[in-house]
Ligand SMILES: Nc1ncnc2c1ncn2[C@@H]1O[C@H](COP(=O)(O)OP(=O)(O)OP(=O)(O)O)[C@@H](O)[C@H]1O
């Protein structure tokens with residue numbers, strides 16, 4: 001069974017995808033991490049994220065970079081949404097994601113274009129959303145716990161900027177697949193959101 005989980009930054013899609021992976025005993029791929037690894041390489045090598053040739057040069061990152069906690073930072077997330085707009089960067093990362101999705105038994109993948117581009121034939125597709133203010137509050141809390149001094153207003157502005165770039169780009173923009181089930185987590189606890197996600201997946205696969 002392939003489960004596609006898409007949605008905007010800090011909507012809770014990663015939390016839900018990890019829980020679905022445990023629930024159905026399926027491997028999970030956080031595809032955002034791949035774009036974050038490209039972004040981190042661009043930053044580390046002092047390349048220019050807006051230049052496609054620079055971003056392509058950063059696509060040959062080593063897998064151990066995916067373990068680096070720095071990848072989860074807001075700084076890297078912003079640059080990830082710049083490099084991810086390049087068609088050749090998306091093409092360079094496409095087969096890896098498709099192979100992961102096609103492994104025997106299936107998989108759970110989360111990102112922005114899983115239901116539309118990476119696994120258009122997924123057995124179940126969710127599009128996780130929440131209001132920008134609520135997403136910013138959750139992400140701010142998470143960053144505060146990590147000791148970051150970043151303000152709520154900055155987190156909200158970054159989330160809005162990332163949403164705009166991710167939904168507005170020409171190549172594989174973030175969008176809900178026509179056959180995806182929307183899941184608004186704005187007023188759901190993590191437990192309630194996960195329970196609803198399981199109900200939605202079960203409903204799709206038994207339909
Ligand atoms: N329903 C919820 N209620 C409260 N907090 C939540 C909920 N879902 C997720 N969170 C928290 O919100 C933050 C963002 O969640 P998560 O990392 O799953 O989002 P994401 O969509 O995967 O983000 P990104 O796209 O930036 O990787 C985390 O701190 C997580 O614990």
Ligand SMILES: Nc1ccn([C@@H]2O[C@H](COP(=O)(O)O)[C@@H](O)[C@H]2O)c(=O)n1
Pocket residue numbers: 009010031032033035036077080081082084085110111112113114162166
């Ligand atoms: N399938 C995907 C996944 C991610 N991106 C881009 O990467 C950025 C970081 O993703 P997170 O899920 O870790 O927040 C994101 O803002 C997108 O620009 C993508 O394009 N496609």
